Amino acid sequence: DQQVKQNSPSLSVQEGRISILNCDYTNSMFDYFLWYKKYPAEGPTFLISISSIKDKNEDGRFTVFLNKSAKHLSLHIVPSQPGDSAVYFCAASKAAGNKLTFGGGTRVLVKP
Amino acid sequence: EPEVTQTPSHQVTQMGQEVILRCVPISNHLYFYWYRQILGQKVEFLVSFYNNEISEKSEIFDDQFSVERPDGSNFTLKIRSTKLEDSAMYFCASSSDYTGANVLTFGAGSRLTVL
Numbered sequence: 001d002q003q004v005k006q007n008s009p010s011l012s013v014q015e016g017r018i019s020i021l022n023c024d025y026t027n028s029m030f031d032y033f034l035w036y037k038k039y040p041a042e043g044p045t046f047l048i049s050i051s052s053i054k055d056k057n058e059d060g061r062f063t064v065f066l067n068k069s070a071k072h073l074s075l076h077i078v079p080s081q082p083g084d085s086a087v088y089f090c091a092a093s094k095a096a097g098n099k100l101t102f103g104g105g106t107r108v109l110v111k112p
Numbered sequence: 113e114p115e116v117t118q119t120p121s122h123q124v125t126q127m128g129q130e131v132i133l134r135c136v137p138i139s140n141h142l143y144f145y146w147y148r149q150i151l152g153q154k155v156e157f158l159v160s161f162y163n164n165e166i167s168e169k170s171e172i173f174d175d176q177f178s179v180e181r182p183d184g185s186n187f188t189l190k191i192r193s194t195k196l197e198d199s200a201m202y203f204c205a206s207s208s209d210y211t212g213a214n215v216l217t218f219g220a221g222s223r224l225t226v227l
Contacts, residue, residue: 089154102156
């Protein structure tokens, strides 16, 4: 049941450059889309979200874009910093209080 | 900042033994969840809990699993008879419906190793 997919398992980027992470989903009933960051031996930490009525949400260095017709979202991190090195998970849910369905994650390495 | 607390951080058990993983969700949150992540794999939903009952469960959450909110603050996951394939990180999460974004706050996880 791969309702949320992250096709790139890893991404390497130079410090100061842009990181672009992609996520695709299949369920048109999803209303909320979220990005989480995860360090080893820690729980996922919320980064940024977007609802299905918007196509862009920005918070500091992080911007999420949603293309509903393509069932695609992306996370842009600019500028990338070494502390951004982590696994990033895309997640989606149908409504408040519903479970999140996670993608498989993308491991980001930001090189100094 | 409020956080979700999980204990133990690591538990080693023998196959067939019962295990209880404990969680203290954020105090004003209404929805509670358990997820697990087998090493190198995706974060998988197990169960959600609202208003003192299970609201949704996955195929993974079979009769060997149960959840309880015994005292209004703790939220526990019990595995009755552990199997080798239950070895994973187990994450508790909680959420409110106040943010409008369905943000789940996760604990640091409990690593379960079944020998």
